[in-house]
Amino acid sequence: MTNTARNITENGLTLVVGGTGKTGRRVVERLEALDVPVRMGSRSASPAFDWEDEASWAPVLRGVEKVYLTYYPDLAAPGAPGAIGAFTRKAVDAGVRHVVLLSGRGEDEAQECERVVQASGLEWTVVRASWFAQNFSEDYLLDPVLAGEVALPAGDVPEPFVDADDIADVAVAALTREGHTGQVYEVTGPRALTFAEAVAEIGRAAGRGIAFVPVAADDYAAVLKEHGLPEELVEFLTFLFTTVLDGRNSGTADGVRRALGREPRDFAEYARRTAASGIWNT
Numbered sequence: 001m002t003n004t005a006r007n008i009t010e011n012g013l014t015l016v017v018g019g020t021g022k023t024g025r026r027v028v029e030r031l032e033a034l035d036v037p038v039r040m041g042s043r044s045a046s047p048a049f050d051w052e053d054e055a056s057w058a059p060v061l062r063g064v065e066k067v068y069l070t071y072y073p074d075l076a077a078p079g080a081p082g083a084i085g086a087f088t089r090k091a092v093d094a095g096v097r098h099v100v101l102l103s104g105r106g107e108d109e110a111q112e113c114e115r116v117v118q119a120s121g122l123e124w125t126v127v128r129a130s131w132f133a134q135n136f137s138e139d140y141l142l143d144p145v146l147a148g149e150v151a152l153p154a155g156d157v158p159e160p161f162v163d164a165d166d167i168a169d170v171a172v173a174a175l176t177r178e179g180h181t182g183q184v185y186e187v188t189g190p191r192a193l194t195f196a197e198a199v200a201e202i203g204r205a206a207g208r209g210i211a212f213v214p215v216a217a218d219d220y221a222a223v224l225k226e227h228g229l230p231e232e233l234v235e236f237l238t239f240l241f242t243t244v245l246d247g248r249n250s251g252t253a254d255g256v257r258r259a260l261g262r263e264p265r266d267f268a269e270y271a272r273r274t275a276a277s278g279i280w281n282t
Contacts, residue, residue, distance in 0.1 A: 011037070011175070011176055012063075012066070013037045013039055013063050014036055014039070014064070014065065014068065014175055015038075015066070016028050016031070016038060017041035017049060017067060018068075018070035019040035019045065023070065023102060023132075023164050023167045024070055026165060027068050027168045027172055028040065029168075031172060034172070039064065048060075051071065054086060058090055058093075058094065064091075064096050065098070066096065066097060066098045066099070066100070067091060067100070068100050068102070068175060073236050075109060076107040076109040076239060076244075077235075081109070081116050084101075084113045085116045085120075092121055097122065098125070099120070099125075100174045101114060104244075105128050105249050106248045125182070125185070126185065127167060127174070127185050128184060129167050129187050130159060130253075132161070132162060133163050133270040133271075134270075136199075138164075140224075140233075140237070146280065150211070151220070152214065153215055153220045153241040153242065154194070155194075157194065158192035158193055158194050158250045159192055160193075160249070160253075161193065161267050163265040165265065166264050166265055167187055169259075169260055170255065170256060170260060173259055173260060174259070183259070185255035185259045186253035186255040187253065188249075188252045191266065192250050192251070196212040200212070201267055206275045206281075207275070208282070217241055
């Protein structure tokens with residue numbers, strides 16, 4: 001029997017931290033479709049949640065049973081383990097029962113945060129994700145795709161891009177169904193592609209030429225700063241390209257299949273679906 005066939009648990013109020021982000025908004029949509037009570041955890045919500053303002057955490061946690069926990073900009077950012085530790089202590093005090101943590105594959109700092117959650121006394125599930133396919137359509141890579149040239153400090157190391165819809169499906173299963181407590185789901189796509197191959201897939205789906213140009217990491221960081229990206233995000237992206245994309249994450253993993261009993265979505269499917277939405281139209 002797969003986890004998806006198990007009985008749905010009784011679901012109280014669920015807090016989605018980062019509820020307007022790539023995975024968070026998908027988790028919110030799915031929970032609402034299941035009639036699960038949801039509270040958005042974001043600076044624009046009421047009550048507001050801000051990782052930089054610890055006083056905002058307790059009001060958001062009040063009455064919450066489960067939490068989908070994401071951290072901005074990433075668990076690999078400096079200070080993340082301390083923030084996660086402080087948040088989980090407040091969650092315990094508030095009576096939260098279960099936390100589903102979105103983590104990063106191949107990031108030592110993210111795995112430290114996982115250990116913090118695992119030692120918190122809360123029931124936990126970890127969703128450890130590879131590089132999001134949606135970075136090409138909902139984030140900093142959209143403008144380069146539209147411009148017809150994606151310049152990145154990424155060589156020939158392949159990455160098994162994961163679809164954010166798969167991440168959300170796994171998270172919602174962990175939040176609403178039995179059998180996921182204490183599990184680490186390492187989620188990837190079904191095959192690995194280089195960034196050049198991924199860009200070529202997008203070009204084919206969009207019906208136009210999109211070039212991939214490898215650049216030096218320092219030059220890439222300088223361009224990001226010129227375009228006004230926050231320093232912390234520039235540092236994080238540089239870290240990803242220079243450290244995480246060293247081949248350690250090239251293999252695929254079985255987290256989607258273990259959690260959901262099906263295969264993950266392929267990058268080509270993501271590209272076709274996204275192209276059909278028109279977001280890559282110039």
